[in-house]
Amino acid sequence: MNVIGCRPDGWWKDRRGAMAGLVDRLDRWAAAEGHRVTVVFEKPVAPPIDSAVIEVAHAPRAAADSADDEIVRLVRAERRPQDITVVTSDSRLAVRVRGAGASICPSASFRARIESVL
Helix, strand or coil: CHHHHCCCCCHHHCHHHHHHHHHHHHHHHHHHHCCCCEEEECCCCCCCCCCCCCEEEECCCCCCCHHHHHHHHHHHHCCCHHHCEEECCCHHHHHHHHHCCCEEECHHHHHHHHHHHC
């Protein structure tokens, strides 16, 4: 949601549509650039948002910071966390992710990067 929320474009009026739009942009960017991408939402979306290119995940339970907790869990589960870049503008998540061995990319600059490829 950091990537979606970094631009006040009315996303809050259609949260699911904004999430589906992000997955679509990530699909195209990952396919064009050859990147492995996982997007983590706070809770499952109805109807589900699927992708053949990227992994769409969600926290096991919807609660405050649950997506952040899931991101940290995923980073810690990786054999080579130093190869992972987490996109966020949340300073607390950034500290946790760096502590787990991954690097950070600010949400706004990442959004500009994926939109420049499309």
